[in-house]
Amino acid sequence: MSTNRGLVAHHFEDIEQQRDVEAFGMWMFLATEILIFGAVFTAYTVYRLRYAADFEAASSKLNVLIGSINTIVLLTSSLTMVLAVHATRAGRPKMLMICLLLTIFFGLTFFGFKAVEYYEDYEEALVPGLRFDPGEWAERSPPANAGHVQLMLVFYYIMTGLHAVHMIVGIGLLTWLVYRARRGTLTPARYMAVEVVGLYWHFVDIVWIFLLPLLYLAGTHRASDLHF
Amino acid sequence: MSDAIVRGFVPQAKARPPRTPETHYLNVEYGVKSWLLTTDHKRIAILYLIAVTALFLLGGAAATMIRLNLMTPRGELLPADTYNKLFSAHGIIMVWFFLVPVVPTVLGNFILPMMVGARDLAFPKLNLISWYIFTIGGIITLWAILAGGVDTGWTFYTPFSTKAARTNVIPTIIGIFISGFSSILTGLNFIATLHRMRAPGMTWTRMPLFLWSSYATSVILLLATPVLAMALILVGVERAWGIGIFDPDLGGDPILFQHLFWFYSHPVVYVMVLPAMGIVSEIITCFSRKPIFGYIFVAWASVGIAVLGFLVWAHHMFVAGQSVYSAQVFSALSYLVAVPSAIKVFNWTATLYKGSISFETPMLFALGFIALFTMGGLTGLMLAALGVDMHVHDTYFIIAHFHFIMVGGTVMAYMAGLHYWWPKMTGRMYSDFLSKLSALIIFVGFILTFLPQFVLGYLGMPRRYHVYPPEFQILNVMSSAGASILAVGYLLPLIYLIWSLFAGKAAGPNPWGATGLEWQTPSPPPPHNFDETPVVTSGPYEYATEEITDVH
Amino acid sequence: MSEQLTPTKTYYSVFAALVALTLLTVGVSFFELGNWHTTVGILIGVVKASLVALFFMHLLHSSKLSWLAALAGLFWLVILMGLTLSDYLTRQVLDF
Numbered sequence: 001m002s003t004n005r006g007l008v009a010h011h012f013e014d015i016e017q018q019r020d021v022e023a024f025g026m027w028m029f030l031a032t033e034i035l036i037f038g039a040v041f042t043a044y045t046v047y048r049l050r051y052a053a054d055f056e057a058a059s060s061k062l063n064v065l066i067g068s069i070n071t072i073v074l075l076t077s078s079l080t081m082v083l084a085v086h087a088t089r090a091g092r093p094k095m096l097m098i099c100l101l102l103t104i105f106f107g108l109t110f111f112g113f114k115a116v117e118y119y120e121d122y123e124e125a126l127v128p129g130l131r132f133d134p135g136e137w138a139e140r141s142p143p144a145n146a147g148h149v150q151l152m153l154v155f156y157y158i159m160t161g162l163h164a165v166h167m168i169v170g171i172g173l174l175t176w177l178v179y180r181a182r183r184g185t186l187t188p189a190r191y192m193a194v195e196v197v198g199l200y201w202h203f204v205d206i207v208w209i210f211l212l213p214l215l216y217l218a219g220t221h222r223a224s225d226l227h228f
Numbered sequence: 229m230s231d232a233i234v235r236g237f238v239p240q241a242k243a244r245p246p247r248t249p250e251t252h253y254l255n256v257e258y259g260v261k262s263w264l265l266t267t268d269h270k271r272i273a274i275l276y277l278i279a280v281t282a283l284f285l286l287g288g289a290a291a292t293m294i295r296l297n298l299m300t301p302r303g304e305l306l307p308a309d310t311y312n313k314l315f316s317a318h319g320i321i322m323v324w325f326f327l328v329p330v331v332p333t334v335l336g337n338f339i340l341p342m343m344v345g346a347r348d349l350a351f352p353k354l355n356l357i358s359w360y361i362f363t364i365g366g367i368i369t370l371w372a373i374l375a376g377g378v379d380t381g382w383t384f385y386t387p388f389s390t391k392a393a394r395t396n397v398i399p400t401i402i403g404i405f406i407s408g409f410s411s412i413l414t415g416l417n418f419i420a421t422l423h424r425m426r427a428p429g430m431t432w433t434r435m436p437l438f439l440w441s442s443y444a445t446s447v448i449l450l451l452a453t454p455v456l457a458m459a460l461i462l463v464g465v466e467r468a469w470g471i472g473i474f475d476p477d478l479g480g481d482p483i484l485f486q487h488l489f490w491f492y493s494h495p496v497v498y499v500m501v502l503p504a505m506g507i508v509s510e511i512i513t514c515f516s517r518k519p520i521f522g523y524i525f526v527a528w529a530s531v532g533i534a535v536l537g538f539l540v541w542a543h544h545m546f547v548a549g550q551s552v553y554s555a556q557v558f559s560a561l562s563y564l565v566a567v568p569s570a571i572k573v574f575n576w577t578a579t580l581y582k583g584s585i586s587f588e589t590p591m592l593f594a595l596g597f598i599a600l601f602t603m604g605g606l607t608g609l610m611l612a613a614l615g616v617d618m619h620v621h622d623t624y625f626i627i628a629h630f631h632f633i634m635v636g637g638t639v640m641a642y643m644a645g646l647h648y649w650w651p652k653m654t655g656r657m658y659s660d661f662l663s664k665l666s667a668l669i670i671f672v673g674f675i676l677t678f679l680p681q682f683v684l685g686y687l688g689m690p691r692r693y694h695v696y697p698p699e700f701q702i703l704n705v706m707s708s709a710g711a712s713i714l715a716v717g718y719l720l721p722l723i724y725l726i727w728s729l730f731a732g733k734a735a736g737p738n739p740w741g742a743t744g745l746e747w748q749t750p751s752p753p754p755p756h757n758f759d760e761t762p763v764v765t766s767g768p769y770e771y772a773t774e775e776i777t778d779v780h
Numbered sequence: 781m782s783e784q785l786t787p788t789k790t791y792y793s794v795f796a797a798l799v800a801l802t803l804l805t806v807g808v809s810f811f812e813l814g815n816w817h818t819t820v821g822i823l824i825g826v827v828k829a830s831l832v833a834l835f836f837m838h839l840l841h842s843s844k845l846s847w848l849a850a851l852a853g854l855f856w857l858v859i860l861m862g863l864t865l866s867d868y869l870t871r872q873v874l875d876f
Contacts, residue, residue: 009352017424020424020845021423021424024424025350027845028416029412030853031450031451031850031853032453032853034857035455035856036454038455038856039457039459039860042487042488042860043473045861046868048818049868049869056817068806071802072799079795081836082836083788083791086786128471129469129470129471145479150478151479151480154465158462158465202837205836206832206833210829212805212825213817213821214818214821214822217809218817220811221809451852483867484864487867488864491860539859541863542863542867550867551867551868551869553866557863
């Protein structure tokens with residue numbers, strides 16, 4: 001208890017207590033996040049069950065290729081994130097810096113693909129209120145209810161948008177870690193900042209793991225759907 | 229480890245008059261900056277106290293206007309749309325900016341770390357940040373209300389809030405959304421503190437009951453608030469985008485909004501009342517000079533209320549068009565919440581039985597709480613019944629019921645707690661006579677305000693109307709008269725409590741002869757609460773095991 | 781927090797499993813599964829999420845408190861979904 005005295009904030013007894021509390025604090029925040037996304041997921045589920053066919057029709061118009069690539073990109077960023085934690089604890093500052101920068105890079109790559117995808121969606125008239133053609137959906141066979149399709153698309157934008165907001169926050173936190181790593185304040189004894197940001201980053205990844213089947217994989221795809 | 233910091237009943241020295249310590253958290257630093265950048269939980273509690281009191285006065289002003297308007301059947305005082313904006317402002321301010329934060333952030337922030345024997349909360353900076361978030365949210369909401377107002381009621385029901393309303397819906401929603409994160413951070417901080425910062429020997433079953441109820445409250449804040457945040461975001465998106473997910477034109481379901489809204493807004497009633505119950509448990513034992521009857525039941529009843537409170541939300545929607553099967557399930561579950569609530573009332577009563585009761589001001593408020601909360605709770609049972617609710621839904625019966633819980637319950641208990649811990653917070657005693665008088669005035673004023681509303685509601689007067697048939701006038705005038713008495717009762721403490729800061733007698737560390745670690749330090753406490761980490765060797769309410777001393 | 785360091789090999793194996801599962805879940809969507817696409821997708825998603833939580837988020841070696849928080853979040857999500865759906869799934873049963 002006395003060995004780590006300098007690291008410990010005044011109101012904690014020892015470093016173990018402090019680490020425990022920090023991880024627990026982030027986990028509690030993630031419980032809150034589960035319900036933030038959970039509220040939207042619940043609303044989505046209600047309509048998904050009610051308007052199954054229309055939601056599946058709308059889902060198969062989304063770009064499954066970009067959605068899948070982005071999943072892999074995010075999973076890779078999670079790998080580099082956890083390697084960053086490992087590097088901090090193993091006392092390898094150079095490796096830490098590389099991993100942090102890679103994580104940010106993959107995060108930005110995700111945004112790059114996402115931007116292309118949103119642009120595609122706009123081109124294909126999949127943006128309710130901005131560019132959307134109800135007639136096109138009514139003429140399909142079997143015909144889809146344009147209202148329900150719009151509901152599905154609104155969910156698509158809200159859910160991916162909410163996820164993107166979390167990504168932006170995550171990239172901000174990672175940038176802060178890069179700053180701290182440069183100053184050398186991330187050491188094997190002080191690794192909790194990396195661990196806690198990691199928890200957050202992985203959680204955002206988990207959200208996307210569920211967005212992929214819910215939004216992109218709701219209906220049957222054909223090989224011709226694989227395009228940018 | 230000296231004897232003085234081991235918890236237990238420590239009789240005060242009788243010969244020396246109590247003195248205020250030379251250095252304490254209030255005078256250790258001076259200046260605006262030392263307050264606005266503080267991470268001391270006690271100072272943050274004072275910051276909250278100021279913010280919350282100001283907002284309470286604003287919410288109260290709106291209530292005053294409402295009651296004045298309802299003096300006459302034609303509602304001559306206010307135009308209808310102004311009236312709508314006023315009751316919305318009253319609800320929004322009172323729910324989100326007074327009732328939800330008041331006990332946890334003011335009394336909880338101040339007392340909780342001291343009760344567990346800690347130097348501060350687990351995340352002191354987060355605590356300060358949460359005050360800023362609360363203040364920013366409050367300012368945005370107030371701006372929205374003052375610059376044009378909002379007329380949706382505090383419930384923001386769609387499609388009115390998304391399509392029809394022509395008022396400041398989005399700014400108000402943003403303000404509430406922001407302030408929600410302050411709730412989440414407070415809950416997170418409390419739970420982490422209660423798990424990890426307890427003093428040596430402070431086991432779960434040695435915790436004062438206020439801590440148990442604070443824990444239960446924090447669970448609700450943490451897990452319910454995010455759902456409200458999203459429900460409001462969805463309303464905001466639909467309103468801004470013009471296309472959204474509760475829109476019946478697209479096949480959307482407005483009742484879905486109500487589900488999400490009440491998933492938060494029902495449990496949040498327990499956010500208001502659980503800490504209030506914790507305060508009452510502390511005060512009843514202290515002024516009965518007895519340990520609480522059935523400690524473990526009262527403690528777990530808090531947890532029971534917190535969990536069961538999440539299973540009953542759709543009883544707010546019995547006439548909204550939900551499935552009849554689901555309504556029956558929600559009705560049955562709603563009855564269940566009565567069980568832990570009744571356990572608490574029975575145990576307080578049993579604690580009073582053969583106790584050595586002294587009617588100090590906090591005790592008067594606490595007894596008022598028990599009476600009014602019981603009435604509010606029992607009428608809640610009536611409303612849980614599907615058939616009765618169909619009849620009185622959206623009438624003044626509902627208004628009376630939840631004001632008995634929120635004003636008769638939460639505000640009474642908050643006043644009790646404020647008077648109980650005021651000597652600890654400020655080191656000063658307030659006027660005994662005036663404070664007892666104000667307890668009496670509030671009780672009488674409350675009964676006169678809200679008892680007639682049960683009758684009004686039962687006779688069929690709907691809520692949120694700014695006019696009513698002339699035969700309801702006599703009851704409405706009674707209610708408005710009561711409200712004016714109530715207002716006097718609330719303004720009086722403002723005067724004598726502020727007065728006590730300058731002219732009050734020094735309180736000494738333990739003016740009530742209470743147990744509990746917070747009474748073992750000087751009043752006001754030193755910046756780090758305890759010079760040495762205290763060691764706890766006994767349960768929280770060891771009153772009967774020590775000799776009874778004359779505390780006054 | 782555990783004191784011992786997880787070997788990086790574990791992380792690479794978990795990553796490989798996650799990528800494989802992603803390819804699987806996308807691959808499955810090219811088959812005619814009727815109404816079962818979302819169910820299958822969610823099941824695979826649960827496996828993937830568990831891998832991330834247990835290994836990347838170190839839940840496997842975390843204190844009981846972290847488990848408590850994570851499970852509380854999931855439990856309350858079940859309450860929210862379950863009771864909301866208890867309304868929507870029984871709306872049509874009674875036909876007046």
